[in-house]
Amino acid sequence: MSKVYNWQLGREMSYPYEGKYPRRQFAFVFNINRCIACQSCTMACKSTWTFSKGQEHMWWANVETKPYGGYPRWWDVKILEKLEEANPGGQIWSTSGAPAARSPYGQFEGQTIFEAGEKALTPDSSRVLGYLPTDEEWNSPNLYEDNPVGERGVRNEIDKTGTQLPVHKTWFFYLARICNHCSYPACLAACPRKAIYKRPEDGIVLIDQKECRGYRKCVEACPYKKSMYRGNTRVSEKCVGCYPRVEGTDPETNGQPMETRCMAACIGQIRMQGLVQLNPNGTWLEDRKNPLYYMVHVAKVALPLYPQLGTQPNGYYIPPRWAPRPYLRQMFGPGVDEAIERYAVPDRELLAVLQLFRRSNVIIYRYEIEEGPKVYEGTFHGKPYTLYNDTVIAFDRDNREIFRTTIEEPLHVRPGQHANSI
Numbered sequence: 001m002s003k004v005y006n007w008q009l010g011r012e013m014s015y016p017y018e019g020k021y022p023r024r025q026f027a028f029v030f031n032i033n034r035c036i037a038c039q040s041c042t043m044a045c046k047s048t049w050t051f052s053k054g055q056e057h058m059w060w061a062n063v064e065t066k067p068y069g070g071y072p073r074w075w076d077v078k079i080l081e082k083l084e085e086a087n088p089g090g091q092i093w094s095t096s097g098a099p100a101a102r103s104p105y106g107q108f109e110g111q112t113i114f115e116a117g118e119k120a121l122t123p124d125s126s127r128v129l130g131y132l133p134t135d136e137e138w139n140s141p142n143l144y145e146d147n148p149v150g151e152r153g154v155r156n157e158i159d160k161t162g163t164q165l166p167v168h169k170t171w172f173f174y175l176a177r178i179c180n181h182c183s184y185p186a187c188l189a190a191c192p193r194k195a196i197y198k199r200p201e202d203g204i205v206l207i208d209q210k211e212c213r214g215y216r217k218c219v220e221a222c223p224y225k226k227s228m229y230r231g232n233t234r235v236s237e238k239c240v241g242c243y244p245r246v247e248g249t250d251p252e253t254n255g256q257p258m259e260t261r262c263m264a265a266c267i268g269q270i271r272m273q274g275l276v277q278l279n280p281n282g283t284w285l286e287d288r289k290n291p292l293y294y295m296v297h298v299a300k301v302a303l304p305l306y307p308q309l310g311t312q313p314n315g316y317y318i319p320p321r322w323a324p325r326p327y328l329r330q331m332f333g334p335g336v337d338e339a340i341e342r343y344a345v346p347d348r349e350l351l352a353v354l355q356l357f358r359r360s361n362v363i364i365y366r367y368e369i370e371e372g373p374k375v376y377e378g379t380f381h382g383k384p385y386t387l388y389n390d391t392v393i394a395f396d397r398d399n400r401e402i403f404r405t406t407i408e409e410p411l412h413v414r415p416g417q418h419a420n421s422i
């Protein structure tokens with residue numbers, strides 16, 4: 001195996017291929033605090049890409065209720081258990097010392113799915129630790145929707161004493177998921193046909209349908225279970241990152257890179273997608289005014305999903321403020337406490353960037369903030385707080401303004417002649 005640098009783990013790790021990085025990388029931030037599980041994203045994807053015969057159980061985009069839900073069922077619990085078996089008690093992070101730019105979450109001391117797979121390597125074993133879900137595990141994508149963890153950790157036993165921040169006594173949250181178009185894709189690493197590739201222009205991971213022979217090694221290896229097998233064509237399929245939109249060749253885009261269908265459909269305005277610039281070693285190039293770079297590397301409110309698995313996923317999440325921190329730490333790594341603290345009492349710049357979500361479907365490359373008047377002074381979550389009505393402006397790839405919006409939502413008063421006119 002080669003050695004590649006995984007900045008989310010703060011260290012080098014083994015990977016079957018040499019690191020190859022795209023010119024720009026497809027990445028996204030999902031703000032869990034806003035998701036209402038309307039499933040508009042799920043249906044936008046399904047009605048675009050997986051509406052045909054043989055794709056009935058194929059949900060490239062899905063939204064599951066955590067902690068009980070999962071598509072396929074128990075996908076995260078199962079892979080974490082396998083890693084624990086491979087490295088008992090060793091799946092831990094070292095966070096001592098100040099986080100450096102190359103290791104913002106500290107250093108992961110355990111084994112990734114590639115390292116655990118390498119250790120167990122035998123002539124007939126796979127080089128990535130994984131498993132194949134059963135048919136039953138794929139067949140109910142939204143089981144346990146809205147089932148909370150209640151009193152004494154019992155499912156659905158609502159705590160009667162009420163609930164308040166910082167951690168709710170009865171809790172669940174919605175986890176929206178798509179393929180993470182990982183920097184070190186496990187699906188690609190496991191494919192014996194080399195049918196899976198990562199596009200050099202945007203890092204989108206695709207399966208070449210003509211090369212695939214349906215061995216399902218990618219299904220077994222992807223820890224997020226986002227590569228799926230289609231029985232009637234006998235090949236595997238996965239999220240294609242709506243690449244005609246991202247590359248601006250879809251007629252609807254007018255030539256400008258546009259966000260995917262699941263992003264554009266998001267009612268809760270939780271989603272923002274971008275194309276981030278990379279350094280030669282796969283770390284993010286400093287791009288201070290790119291909203292994704294700002295949320296991931298400057299404000300550090302958005303964290304990768306299960307970074308310890310080792311694929312360097314390009315999906316980032318603003319964790320839910322109300323969920324127990326140990327649960328969130330195992331899911332998003334050691335950056336959780338800091339991320340929630342910053343999100344709960346956002347500074348002036350973060351508040352402005354949060355207004356950029358879903359005002360347009362065009363991919364934002366840069367933002368600017370114009371300072372506005374003070375509109376509030378007081379305390380917020382026990383801390384002194386001043387609110388300014390700043391204006392945030394979004395720019396496209398060609399540095400043209402896409403839109404501008406303010407912190408205070410604009411108020412439109414309906415003219416008197418329309419009263420009771422519905």
Ligand code: SF4
Binds near residue numbers: 179187223238
């Ligand atoms: S999430 Fe899974 S299918 Fe998507 S690129 Fe990563 S390993 Fe491959």
Ligand code: SF4
Binds near residue numbers: 034038042176268
């Ligand atoms: S469309 Fe947005 S708010 Fe609705 S379920 Fe999907 S991610 Fe959540």
